[in-house]
Amino acid sequence: MIRxxxxxxxxxxxxxxxxxxxxxxxxxxxxxxxSDALLPAFKVDTGINVQLLVVGTxxxxxxxxxxxVDAILVHSKAAEEAFVSADFGTHRREIMYNDFVxxxxxxxxxxxxxxxxxxxxxxxxxxxxxxxxxxxxxxxTHKKELMLWSAAxxxxxxxxxxYKAVGAGMGASLNSASGxxxxxxxxxxxxxxxxxxxxxxxxxxxxxxxxNQYAYIPVNSDKHVHVKSEAAQRxxxxxxxxxxxxxxxxxxINGEALFIFNGAP
Amino acid sequence: xxxxxxxxxxxxxxxxxxxxVLGPIDLDLKVDGFTILLxxxxxxxxxxxxxxxxxxxxxxxxxxxxxxxxQAHQAQAYVFQSPIMLRRSVRQNLAYPLQLIGMDKxxxxxxxxxxxxxxxxxxxLEFPAPxxxxxxxxxxxxxxxxxxxxxxxxxxxxxxxxDGRSTREIEDLLHDATQVGTRIIMTTHDLGQARRLADSVxxxxxxxxxxxxxxxxxxxxxxxxxxxxxxNGDIIE
Amino acid sequence: MNEIWAGIQEAVRxxxxxxxxxxxxxxxxxxxxxxxxxIASALALPFGTWLAxxxxxxxxxxxxxxxxxxxLPPVVVGLVVYLMLSRSGPFGVxxxxxxxxxxxxxxxxxxxxxxxxxxxxxxRELWSEYHDLLISLNTSKRQRVAALIWDGRRTLMTAxxxxxxxAIGEVGAIMIVGGNIDHVTRVLTTxxxxxxxxxxxxxxxxxxFVLIALTLMVNFAIHALSRTxxxxxx
Numbered sequence: 223m224i225r226x227x228x229x230x231x232x233x234x235x236x237x238x239x240x241x242x243x244x245x246x247x248x249x250x251x252x253x254x255x256x257s258d259a260l261l262p263a264f265k266v267d268t269g270i271n272v273q274l275l276v277v278g279t280x281x282x283x284x285x286x287x288x289x290x291v292d293a294i295l296v297h298s299k300a301a302e303e304a305f306v307s308a309d310f311g312t313h314r315r316e317i318m319y320n321d322f323v324x325x326x327x328x329x330x331x332x333x334x335x336x337x338x339x340x341x342x343x344x345x346x347x348x349x350x351x352x353x354x355x356x357x358x359x360x361x362x363t364h365k366k367e368l369m370l371w372s373a374a375x376x377x378x379x380x381x382x383x384x385y386k387a388v389g390a391g392m393g394a395s396l397n398s399a400s401g402x403x404x405x406x407x408x409x410x411x412x413x414x415x416x417x418x419x420x421x422x423x424x425x426x427x428x429x430x431x432x433x434n435q436y437a438y439i440p441v442n443s444d445k446h447v448h449v450k451s452e453a454a455q456r457x458x459x460x461x462x463x464x465x466x467x468x469x470x471x472x473x474x475i476n477g478e479a480l481f482i483f484n485g486a487p
Numbered sequence: 488x489x490x491x492x493x494x495x496x497x498x499x500x501x502x503x504x505x506x507x508v509l510g511p512i513d514l515d516l517k518v519d520g521f522t523i524l525l526x527x528x529x530x531x532x533x534x535x536x537x538x539x540x541x542x543x544x545x546x547x548x549x550x551x552x553x554x555x556x557x558q559a560h561q562a563q564a565y566v567f568q569s570p571i572m573l574r575r576s577v578r579q580n581l582a583y584p585l586q587l588i589g590m591d592k593x594x595x596x597x598x599x600x601x602x603x604x605x606x607x608x609x610x611x612l613e614f615p616a617p618x619x620x621x622x623x624x625x626x627x628x629x630x631x632x633x634x635x636x637x638x639x640x641x642x643x644x645x646x647x648x649x650d651g652r653s654t655r656e657i658e659d660l661l662h663d664a665t666q667v668g669t670r671i672i673m674t675t676h677d678l679g680q681a682r683r684l685a686d687s688v689x690x691x692x693x694x695x696x697x698x699x700x701x702x703x704x705x706x707x708x709x710x711x712x713x714x715x716x717x718x719n720g721d722i723i724e
Numbered sequence: 725m726n727e728i729w730a731g732i733q734e735a736v737r738x739x740x741x742x743x744x745x746x747x748x749x750x751x752x753x754x755x756x757x758x759x760x761x762x763i764a765s766a767l768a769l770p771f772g773t774w775l776a777x778x779x780x781x782x783x784x785x786x787x788x789x790x791x792x793x794x795x796l797p798p799v800v801v802g803l804v805v806y807l808m809l810s811r812s813g814p815f816g817v818x819x820x821x822x823x824x825x826x827x828x829x830x831x832x833x834x835x836x837x838x839x840x841x842x843x844x845x846x847x848r849e850l851w852s853e854y855h856d857l858l859i860s861l862n863t864s865k866r867q868r869v870a871a872l873i874w875d876g877r878r879t880l881m882t883a884x885x886x887x888x889x890x891a892i893g894e895v896g897a898i899m900i901v902g903g904n905i906d907h908v909t910r911v912l913t914t915x916x917x918x919x920x921x922x923x924x925x926x927x928x929x930x931x932x933f934v935l936i937a938l939t940l941m942v943n944f945a946i947h948a949l950s951r952t953x954x955x956x957x958x
């Protein structure tokens with residue numbers, strides 16, 4: 223009987239594989255297609271298999287706290303710093319950045335195309351009460367969006383029905399925006415790789431406030447003994463290497479670079 | 488098979504929904520030959536039979552066979568008024584009671600052929616039992632009951648829904664069974680059948696045992712008025 | 725309509741090119757759901773039968789509970805299993821989270837009540853039919869269960885199929901406990917969710933048609949194996 227159980231366990235891959243680690247990364251890392259470019263190269267170079275869990279920043283942090291993953295890759299500086307200072311992560315390592323962009327229907331009823339700043343964009347949308355889709359899922363993108371509303375002195379809690387918090391990943395949220403012909407804030411990479419743009423267009427970008435930094439944090443093995451610290455460390459070093467830099471900077475869609483490497487080894 | 492069998496019932500009572508359906512029955516019955524349970528509808532014949540075989544349990548009272556009840560039950564068989572067919576072939580129905588006692592496969596096979604022959608279904612062995620005709624089903628039920636050579640065979644109005652030809656075939660099989668020593672206890676409301684087959688009679692009325700005795704005496708000189716009336720074909724209440 | 729047509733084309737392309745990813749995902753879907761089916765059936769079939777023939781005081785209550793469990797929302801099951809298997813949870817030390825085994829566990833929990841309930845109803849009917857005969861023949865409890873299960877096998881197979889259908893089409897629970905990890909815990913349903921989320925509807929539909937075809941094939945395979953259709957109408 224026990225042999226049958228063991229056989230099932232082996233087939234279902236429970237037996238801990240050496241040279242495997244788990245990384246929780248934001249949906250934009252995967253939706254942009256960058257993970258499919260980077261992780262196989264990492265495996266070729268080091269032989270380490272990275273199992274990627276694609277979740278929102280909030281869930282990634284929960285997974286890190288619970289010790290269910292060995293490292294996280296997210297883009298919300300405040301949350302990351304809190305994570306590290308609470309000793310769940312060892313340290314925060316910046317890897318690459320891109321920017322957030324404002325997407326909306328090509329007709330642009332709120333006229334945000336000619337806005338002078340991100341804050342003005344949001345003020346225009348709120349004033350015209352045009353449908354706006356929010357991630358609503360505690361992700362890095364969501365946190366950035368909330369920060370911008372706050373800077374614009376607007377409070378989403380009091381918005382009317384035009385503000386739709388879908389509680390979903392970047393792709394699913396874009397789907398909703400496409401279906402509703404609504405405005406939405408997305409990271410450039412996810413937008414460029416999105417397959418269902420419908421009547422939506424990139425309307426505004428460029429404000430420094432829309433800067434989007436991605437950082438890598440290994441989970442602290444002091445808190446969770448089983449965490450694969452060595453593999454996590456090697457991934458970190460590799461992400462800072464020239465090879466990774468090369469892949470990241472050259473990852474383009476329609477000639478446009480999606481991320482810019484800014485890791486300091 | 489040859490040692491005497493008897494059953495002792497003491498204050499057997501069967502109540503359903505507060506109403507007494509059978510009893511009280513006090514009886515020391517020697518089970519021998521062909522016993523017919525006679526009586527009008529609703530007199531408790533079926534209940535009495537089911538109690539004897541253990542398919543139903545009495546509400547109160549004691550029943551004891553002349554050997555441990557468990558042992559007695561294993562050497563008994565029952566044919567229901569509406570034959571219960573397993574959803575399998577004729578062959579598998581016949582084989583089932585033998586498989587239950589772990590009989591050897593070859594032995595089972597030969598017994599099944601033998602009995603299929605006796606009940607006239609040897610050409611229908613692979614036929615699905617639920618699709619047999621009424622008469623065929625009852626013969627199969629009988630064959631299945633006799634295939635283990637029980638000491639006692641109970642039958643509950645086995646020919647009630649059958650035509651004359653099937654009835655005759657069943658009666659012939661029952662006669663053959665008594666010839667090899669099987670004791671039979673059977674209910675019927677067909678007086679002609681009772682006269683043909685009975686060695687002894689138990690006459691039930693309103694849930695109690697009203698009269699009993701050897702068949703020859705009962706049919707010729709019934710003691711009670713009700714028995715007389717019943718044999719006359721009258722309705723008794 | 726355009727997209728559905730694109731989906732069909734994509735499905736055909738994937739299948740005929742024997743796309744390696746598709747094969748991997750499909751095999752994994754089958755592995756997870758069939759294993760869950762086997763385990764769930766091993767639990768539910770005897771239990772449902774036993775419940776049908778056993779008389780005990782709280783029988784009606786047990787049946788009510790069983791029927792209520794059928795209505796367990798799969799995603800809630802997923803959440804609870806996740807909390808159990810998480811490293812911070814009671815069974816975390818087993819390291820089962822984000823593996824196919826966790827997905828199997830979740831699916832077993834989801835489909836066992838369904839299979840047990842259908843089994844119970846079918847066995848109840850058959851038991852009332854066979855009751856007197858099986859008692860008369862002096863059968864043991866085990867022999868009774870065996871007779872009921874064997875003679876009721878067509879209905880039981882339907883129960884199992886219903887369970888399989890539930891399992892292979894499930895996405896909420898296995899997304900949570902499996903994590904939809906590429907090449908590890910990604911199956912047809914979670915892949916469809918992912919591709920839909922990326923806006924790649926053609927691929928998602930393609931996978932969807934593969935899933936439908938798969939379910940149909942398994943149905944036919946089971947029927948062919950049991951030769952139930954050829955055995956007659958009873």
